[in-house]
Amino acid sequence: MLMAHPTVLADLLQQYEALRARHAQEGGAQLLQRLNDVSYTLCVATGTRDVDDALTAARRRLSGTRAEVQAVGADT
Template sequence: MLRAHPSLLRELVERSERLRRRLASGGGAEVRRQLEDVTYTLCVITGTRQLDTALYVARQQLADGMRRERPLRR
């Protein structure tokens, strides 16, 4: 299974959270459109259909990536 680069996943997760906050505090049509774009991208990358599920999968993939990284040798 292909996986998105962790930096892309992190950026999309952060952007979706930021846009959700802006929408909840009265964001307009442009914020809604941007959130729809990010949601679509996250869903495609994670193989899901809903934003909450996509965020969960993205966070799991980020956590898995952190566990697999080995510390630098000295």
């Protein structure tokens, strides 16, 4: 399976959290649509069908990437 670049995943997570917070405060159809779009993109980027699974997968991937970078840095 193709995996999204960690930078893309980090950006999607940031967008999702910001939109979720704004929608909780302000509501509105336009914010909900943007939140749904980012949720869908997260699912596609992580190969999942549920936004909660997508969030878990993205966070797991990002934490694994950080661990890989730290391990490579320790080897140099």
